[in-house]
Amino acid sequence: MSAKPEELVVTKIRRGTVIDHIPVGQALNVLKILGIRGEEGYRIALVMNVDSKKHGRKDIVKVEGKELSPAEVNKIALIAPEATINVIENYHIIRKVKVRLPDLLQGIVKCINPNCITNKPREPVVPTFKVLLRSPLLLVCEYCGSRVSQEEIIKQYAG
């Protein structure tokens, strides 16, 4: 099997996760949204702005030794709605999952409105958003009606 162009830049991983088809320039934000800072002991590879059969150009993130939880997959969908998650075992893809943004997001994003009840500490309430638009992403808070854009979501995780 011939090596794909990106593998000339970064080698295959033995076990872990490859997040493919990330929009160009969003690889770092994918790491941020997963809370990976590089100090966790995972071997991480970022490939940015490489050729993609589907989208022209794309970013790729490889994380050795980590499998993603469903909640983490949902988070990735917030900034890379077309991403594919490849689960790697022994250098081979054993499972391929396309991320899918649910219609309702619970407990993933915080409301940007400081006056929203979901930002009040010690209340039994989970921030809940309806997905209004998928591309570019636009969410609306079920409690206060505020609209939250993709940039604001990235800011939350990068902050």
Place this chain on the structure above:
Amino acid sequence: MFRGRDVLSILDFSRSELEHVFRVAARMEKHLKRNTLEGRILATAFFEPSTRTRLSFETAMHRLGGSVIGFSGEGATSLAKGENLADTMRMLDAYADVIVLRHPLEGAAKLAAEVVDAPVINGGDGRQHHPTQAMVDLYTIKKELGKIDGLHVALVGDLRYGRAATSFIYGLTRFSIRKISLISPPLLRPREEVINFLKEVGVDYTEGENLDNVLADADVLYVTRIQKERFPDMAEFEKVKGSYKLSAKSLERAKEDMIIMHPLPKVDEIDMMVDNMKHARYFKQAAYGVPVRMALLSLLLGVVR
């Protein structure tokens, strides 16, 4: 249809449901003394000051033969000891059959409705919703002008932070309004989500700063208070305040049967001379608060279908 339901936003109600509330309210008006809610208890939980909303709910409950418990202001309750909203609501749920909540945070009424079994009526949550005020406002138009469809409604003042104005705008979209004119200083224009909503439902609306441009054509003039604290610059506030003040002279060009409404309290945005003019209907509007809330309480508690 209404029994046990929460009243969180005016948009929870269809046109025919609103019309049903109005029909019941008109019946209530004819006969204000009833005892259909005898033995039932209304809890009023007001975390923010209120005069009309709280007192008209209390009056409505008393007129229906029920009783009222409640508080106004955090100082008088366990909130001052640090109790959260959810716990306070659970306690009221155990004591009362229906709860009216006013709270400074947006979404507070929705949270309350999630944690209690009794119907929760939103008496105002932050800058977001004030559904019963919108019902009273729509009922006022219906009573005073005989219809809501086909009218040109102009709103003047703070259309950004005032929840009464926002809920009224939402409520108007349930009817076939001819036109909505939104007149405010640039700082106090309606929020993006409100404008987006108007676009989505396809209502004919205009935004502007000059009241004179719409005065001659409007059927309803809905005036709201411009609050000083919204302005970073006091000189700007004084200037704006002056330009939105409604005087008897400015009304010379208005239609003969144009009505002026105001959710109250008003300060000096309407000249006192206007109070005695035939156009002024804001005190009547406040009075309609009782039959509309009597209707709503009767429907939610299932004594009227």
